[in-house]
Amino acid sequence: MAPVKLLVFVGTEGIYHDHEGQGRFLTDLLNQDAQIEADFSRDYEVMASGLTAYDATLFFTDVGHFTQAQEQGLLHFIERGGGFFGLHTADASFRDNVGYHQMLNGFFDGHSPYMDFTVTISDSDHPIATGLKDFAVTDELHYLKHDPSRSHHLMHAYDPGRDETHVMAYHHTYGQGRVFFFALGHDNAVLENPSFQEVVRRGALWVGKRL
Numbered sequence: 001m002a003p004v005k006l007l008v009f010v011g012t013e014g015i016y017h018d019h020e021g022q023g024r025f026l027t028d029l030l031n032q033d034a035q036i037e038a039d040f041s042r043d044y045e046v047m048a049s050g051l052t053a054y055d056a057t058l059f060f061t062d063v064g065h066f067t068q069a070q071e072q073g074l075l076h077f078i079e080r081g082g083g084f085f086g087l088h089t090a091d092a093s094f095r096d097n098v099g100y101h102q103m104l105n106g107f108f109d110g111h112s113p114y115m116d117f118t119v120t121i122s123d124s125d126h127p128i129a130t131g132l133k134d135f136a137v138t139d140e141l142h143y144l145k146h147d148p149s150r151s152h153h154l155m156h157a158y159d160p161g162r163d164e165t166h167v168m169a170y171h172h173t174y175g176q177g178r179v180f181f182f183a184l185g186h187d188n189a190v191l192e193n194p195s196f197q198e199v200v201r202r203g204a205l206w207v208g209k210r211l
Helices: 019-030 068-079 088-092 098-104 194-207
Strands: 004-009 036-041 056-059 083-087 107-111 115-121 135-139 142-145 152-159 164-174 177-182
Touching: 004 019, 004 194, 019 036, 019 194, 036 194, 056 194, 068 083, 068 098, 068 164, 068 177, 083 088, 083 098, 083 194, 088 107, 088 142, 088 177, 098 177, 135 194, 142 164, 164 194, 177 194
Parallel strands: 004 036, 004 056, 056 083, 083 177
Antiparallel strands: 107 142, 115 135, 115 152, 152 164, 164 177
């Protein structure tokens, strides 16, 4: 099977993360896998054109706004079978674009202090999580406005400050396309974590229907 053609998209906004630098890091990381051909972009117009050159896209974005044509281009791409992988602040992006958040089934609702915590595997039978063990990270623990009945949870984490457990990774379908969200990814401390990198690699393959 041909490699999955993946667009790593970072947009142009956001002041709390090095989206361009970290997006290029992720692009290089994913291109180390022979099953993935990843390109990097900050160009919103690629959405309006329908992402015709790609099987899937990974969004590492923050805030921003889609025009109607850009949002519809992305949503139609997924409905027709394209894959969508939302990473970290993808849940805090395009806050006025209702269709985007309906597709993602997640809306940023704050986060913990930057801290050490453990990500626990909820479903070890799914291809993204098969064989993975619970792993420790240093990151922000994201809180989501999220309908759990619409998605299947793969990972979660406990926040002792709130005495609450929150979903860290989930998936569902949107039309004919696969959607995966992974809440980690604040900075290089987690981007260089081997378990994080393996989830990102598998997530890209899964939304691209190669896993």
